Amino acid sequence: MNSVLPLSMTLAYVAIAVVLGVRARAGQRMDSLEQWGVAGRSMGPLVMYLLMGAGSISAYTFMGAPGWAWSKGVPVFYVVIYLSYLALIAWYCGPRVWAFGARLGHVTQAQAVAERFESPLLGALTALVMSIGALAYAILQTIGAAYILDVMSAGRLPFDLDVWLVLGAIASYLFISGQRAIGVTNAFQGGLMLVVAWAIGLWATHDLTGQWWFGGVFERVQASHPDFLTLPGGLGDMSFAFWTSSIIVSMFSFQQPVWLQWMSADSARSIRRSATWLPTYYLVILPMVVVGFIGIFTLPNLARPDTVALQLAFQQMPPVLVGLLGAGTLAAAMSSCEPYIHGTALTWTRDVIRPLLGLSEQRTAQLARYLIFPIMLLIVGPLAMREPGNLIMILLVGLGFAAQMLPAFIGIFLWPRATRSGVLCGLAAGFLVTTLFTVVWPNPLGIHAGAWGLMIDLPLFVAVSLLTRPASRATLARFLPIVAPGRLPAGREAGHGARANPLAELDG
Amino acid sequence: MHRPILPTTARGRLTLTLFLVVIAGGLWPVVLIANQARLVLGIPAVAAWACLLVLASSAVMLIGNRLSPLPEAIVRAHDTEEAER
Structure with a gap:
């Protein structure tokens, strides 16, 4: 043409x-x-x-x-x-x-x-x-x-x-x-x-x-x-x-x-x-x-x-x-x-x-x-x-990593007990597994490498979160009125005293 | 304060159930229903199933808009912006 x-x-x-x-x-x-x-x-x-x-x-x-x-x-x-x-x-x-x-x-x-x-x-x-x-x-x-x-x-x-x-x-x-x-x-x-x-x-x-x-x-x-x-x-x-x-x-x-x-x-x-x-x-x-x-x-x-x-x-x-x-x-x-x-x-x-x-x-x-x-x-x-x-490989590893951030978003939207240590441990293990199953042994058993990563990431995230100290009540009080309206008793929301004591007593 | 955040009303639980049903529709084993070498409305059964899931996704969100309207705490979040800052 x-x-x-x-x-x-x-x-x-x-x-x-x-x-x-x-x-x-x-x-x-x-x-x-x-x-x-x-x-x-x-x-x-x-x-x-x-x-x-x-x-x-x-x-x-x-x-x-x-x-x-x-x-x-x-x-x-x-x-x-x-x-x-x-x-x-x-x-x-x-x-x-x-x-x-x-x-x-x-x-x-x-x-x-x-x-x-x-x-x-x-x-x-x-x-x-x-x-x-x-x-x-x-x-x-x-x-x-x-x-x-x-x-x-x-x-x-x-x-x-x-x-x-x-x-x-x-x-x-x-x-x-x-x-x-x-x-x-x-x-x-x-x-x-x-x-x-x-x-x-x-x-x-x-x-x-x-x-x-x-x-x-x-x-x-x-x-x-x-x-x-x-x-x-x-x-x-x-x-x-x-x-x-x-x-x-x-x-x-x-x-x-x-x-x-x-x-x-x-x-x-x-x-x-x-x-x-x-x-x-x-x-x-x-x-x-x-x-x-x-x-x-x-x-x-x-x-x-x-x-x-x-x-x-x-x-x-x-x-x-x-x-x-x-x-x-x-x-x-x-x-x-x-x-x-x-x-x-x-x-x-x-x-x-x-x-x-x-x-x-x-x-x-x-x-x-x-x-x-x-x-x-x-x-x-x-x-x-x-x-x-190898750009596609970098992209796949990058996207696989993005999926391993899921615990952080579970912590934000669904589970207030999630902790920083839980997210970091899950993330590190999930990323390692995803990288290995993308680069070395691609998608074992026909399952996406990112899914293998999540299978390690999520249980580790939950276990470590339960064993470590959660975020302060003040921090959760800023998020909970948005992700779970009505969860906090009146007067406990951010801006109403919660921030006055950022290290307030933690729930178990 | 640390409990998982789940729907607390019957309407919320129904919305969640509808969402899960639609998601399950695209995954194994449900997708096996569509995995046939025949045509539906002139397109492959798998393609027709994907289009149905597209429409079902919109449908459950439309239903969700009625069953689970956004909480005022979210809709009016900007009203409290200054207090937060």
Whole structure:
């Protein structure tokens, strides 16, 4: 295809995203964590719906998911299921996290961990280790975005230039408008992805079968590749154990950007409204998966499964649809990359540098804004240009680690008896097991390495918590009115005497 | 003060039960129900099951909004912000 239309449309998308992101500032001063970090807690339910939806939909939806459908078949649908379950988690935890921000002044996830477990060290540790997976994720999305520009320009734009073009666009609006830019651009990207995915899926289906629904495609798959319609799939590697453990591990990975999304809502009710309808957004994956199934017949000899949608588009679709796919895929990559860079800058500054240097709130906010540049220039950009082969491994270990933080969140939301020592012991053991079962002996018995980690992590967490000293009554009195309203007797809530004696008598 | 935080009302317990039923629907062994090489409404049974779980997730949250409305302590958390700070 020689048309310049696809590249023009893809670059036009970048320009629109930059303009929207820069204008999202709307005259607000960005010199506080409240504004740059969580958009002044201003986002309504519709923006929250698109923000949470687009933030979860990465380049995987437009490249990886069709690739999985092409190579494995229906195992790809585990993604739709775990994303829907993440919405259930958001429904319960989101309003409580928002209340931590509104009532206790929290901004970051690590801040809540540090305060609940009375340990700035644990907070800093949370910030640092959660950022391993976050940065790996941001790098992968940057590679995906640069790859799209590379393909759309037919190689005329060098890959390294593509990397810096993408990061430069993100940096411009992230620095100027912070979380407000993420909200506005994700809303735009979220809407764009919905339109693009269904347009591409329905067009490809109609092109193959003459019908506007997917039945004809799957009748052909049923006749020629029936193993693609059931677990363990075409490659035989998605056992029920791996399917189940993958869903469980994925739904309990509390990522930092998700926490910031909840913090950015204008009310607790907005989070509930958006979470309630959020699963419907994930149906965006269905048409792209169908494109992957179509590739089984039209592109049977692909070298890289994750290029199936792009190859199909270039070979069979009109330039305008190719451009739409380029823009949609780039939107998916950027909408997932930018929150992870923003969240990492924010938590490193708020939870690591600020306690170390004793910075003021305003200095912390200024530093967080500027920190996105070294993160991009020294980490994300150079690593994206090198396309390291072990990045997926770093990502898997990072996400496995994120799941091992589950005890900290159980301690925050469900179990006041949980202690700092319990969390640390569980975390260390869980991380060790997850790392071993990812790197040395991958997924024994077909069970996800992160699930093995949790099997060690959770019992240890409970046992050590029961043997060690819980958080002070004063600290629990700050959290319990939010996570368990009515649990404390009148007059024992924070602000009514509880803080007067922070080492008050402890319950057993 | 240290007891696990669980629903204390019948409505809260019903909401939790509905959530657990939907989650169980996507996991082994329940997902075996859908693991057949046949089509439902033109898409694979596993895909149809995933779509059903998407709708069921939204449905139980809609029901949860009615059964377990947000406590005032959360809805009005910002009212006490200054006192906390």
